[in-house]
Amino acid sequence: MESPLHTVEKIGGTSMSRTEELLDTVLIGGRKGADLYQRIFVVSAYAGMTDDLLEHKKSGKPGVYALFSSAEGGWVWGDALTAVADKMYAHNERIFADESARQTANRFARERVEGVRSCLIDLSRLCSFGHFQLEQHLLTVREMLASLGEAHSAFNTALLLNLHGVRARMIDLTGWRDEARYTLDEAIERGLADVDLATELPIVTGYAQCSESLMGTYDRGYSEVTLSRLTVLTRAREAIIHKEFHLSSADPRLVAPEAVRVIGETNYDVADQLSNMGMEAIHPRAAKSLRQAGIPLRVKNAFEPEHPGTVIRSDLPAQSAQVEIVTGLKNVYAFEFYDQDMVGVKGYDSEILEALKRHKVWIIAKTSNANTITHYLKGSMKAIKRVENDLSKAFPAADITLRKIALVSAIGRDLGSTRVLTQAIRALSDAGIEPLGVHDLLRKVDLQVVVEPDQFEATIAALHKGLIEDWTAAPQARLHAAA
Template identity: 75%
Template sequence: MTTTKSHTAEKIGGTSMSRSKELLDTVLIGDRSEDALYNRILVVSAYAGVTDSLLEHKKTGEPGVYTLFAGAEGGWIWGDALNAAAERMQTHNATVFAADDSARQTADRFVRERIEGVRSCMIDLARLCSFGHFQLEHHLLTVREMLCSLGEAQSAFNTVLLLNLHGVNARLIDLTGWREGVQHDLDECIRRAFADVDLSRELPIVTGYAQCTEALMRSYDRGYSEVTLSRVAVVTQASEAIIHKEFHLSSADPRIVGTGAVRVIGATNYDVADQLSNMGMEAIHPRAAKSLRQAGIPLRVRNAFEPDHEGTLIRADLAAQSAQVEIVTGLKNVFAFEFYDQNMVGVKGYDAEILEALTRHKVWILSKTSNANTITHFLKGSMKAIKRVESDLSKAYPNAEITLRKVALISAIGRNIADPTILARAIDALAKAEIAPLGVHALVRKVDLQVIIEEADFELAVTSLHRELIETRQLAATDCVSPLNAAA
């Protein structure tokens, strides 16, 4: 790899990728001079909705090609789903290249080649597994990896084609392993792909998915593109990693508290990013954050469509100048899984058995509390999976009482929230809103304050806590607010 100065490694999210024409005026080209176009590496996600159609819908669980193929009762219905996914991909092509029919045809040929190649593999695998010597479940992870690679390959190919049409020397870095016979670990894949890249003259467009020995889908599921970004940044020794989203990293969800109330977070640290990941607020995947933090590479989260705004800088060494809440966020559809057994007093092992069952059924643990005879986990996952956990534990501990309750969990997060008044103000704000907390977790390590409430109170609770812990404080100290913390 050749470069004459420091470079950045940047990722564009799927929703932003679906707005390719606007991206030309911001992230891709904008008002950059010819030299400023380069010394960047762009890692791209699949267009919005494409991976959902290839695997399953990320939020609703609606089956895609993979889910239908994995279900033996699905027969050949997965083929129809693959056709529908191909049509969706070609619709994106038509949007991106609406003004250039030749480019659209080139993009469609690329999609057809990849789709039909995958279809042939899946047909051959289905036939092979019709014999008792071969079991489909042994190959499903490979099928899942192969399918998810299609979306990133398309968006990367299209981005290169689009940039070339606008006079930019963009280059496709296809990490999907298409028709390659040998696998390497992720870092080696990146080193090989960038061996002859001249960053001062070329703009590499990298697929967010990479085929490697680590099996990214197995390890990181749908967070793989951020892991790819982090390793590209580390291996190529980037000066900064940047994630371009369709929104700012703000002090709360503007759809709940209002766009005029939220504040863009000017700077924070990786500790806060970890807490956000735990709450499902996608700043960055925790494994990706770990790679960047250990390498000493700062991460910037920017709004892809506000190129003049510096966004949020996340660094490992950034301590808070004063105790304050930076973000109020939360999750609905949380399950309080309460395990009560008086026989556990003084006995070890109960917690380990519960954790093992939750891990086995792939249930996400948000938080946990316990006392002498009760352990409560706050969980995010399907009711079906949690019921399986309940069934397993009921068999293992027949004398235990297990209860399941749907709640919401809100978290006030900051680099330092050790101000003793924060807890009191939070409780007072909820009381004024006539919200009675079901539970409060104020841990010794003061980086987050968690409140358990009824689901129906979620929006009001977020608004009330944001007003008291963030808006009120900043109104009282406007002369101390950085320009980066101005309203979005």
């Protein structure tokens, strides 16, 4: 199973939906014979499938899981599950011209969907008795529903490759009808135990059923954890993530496309900062295994196979101070907690953090002074209001304010030069942008700028121009201006 030659490669959901193009680029392309192998693929569900199975990642629109877990949902979840099945059949219709193959794919999808439906019906009936509480089983339900999407795409991909003469095999880590429960490492080792990477192409489900309960820890970042552990356990030479875009210096929809550049190389520290901004190269805890093993991660555009993409290493310091990427989040809540009695008193921080954790609100950044603690949060207004209510009860004398802001971050391996901050302020001033706040920490890997939401796009464009375009275009002029 082990080989110093192979790679472990993950394909994201949006890319997976462009099946025909994937065959011509990542999966087959111009490869023949032995060149088709020495690769392991981890596949995500097709775009939108996990949203329909759980809930929409951005809008929060309820999927099967959200409807099932809601006491008011009744049996509406059953109709939603049927809609998911129909969506699977429609996708099979698009990618399989061969009638026999299409029917094979439909039978697989039907077996999985109806198996889950039967299980949920039985669980609903069981929990109608007072001795059994639905809440105790919801994480398992969430994992089981999520696994449907990955199983569907993995089965289809292996079948499609077989039709094109490639010896591909689905490696099902979803635990479907398994009688035992294994750790993630054990599940991976069992799944690949008899695979010959020199002559077979394993297509592995992004979701893996294991004793660690991946969704409980990583929620929807589980496929990257599967990628990471597969890479480390099989001692691959490189992990690769195929996306529908390059890891670039800014979003080309916000900055002139001709000004945006592929990063090319960076380190895991930068990747962590990107994750904090919601622009995941890889989940931070998934990156940890790769970093510790000294295995590089490459992020590539799935539809530009000849481009080397961006390589991320643990041992890649910057040669000079420079911003590599400007990104951010538009809809962020500044949650400001003020209490005159806070000075010199301990316990405020821990109480606030416990409330945020209890209501599953994502903390992006935090600032504080003698009597004020401000958290910059990403989450639903409903959840944040619950946090506010809890803290108002715990600290009735406190003044809590909430406002919507945008947070833009300039990120790089080394922002140690004071010129970075100076140039950022100048770029914002030239664009007529007055920031609400600037966070420049001692550990110089990111510079965060707080602005009004309606200035989000302009701020990204201004910082990209001042810290990347002008920084690299005219270094001598820049140095002269800074002096």
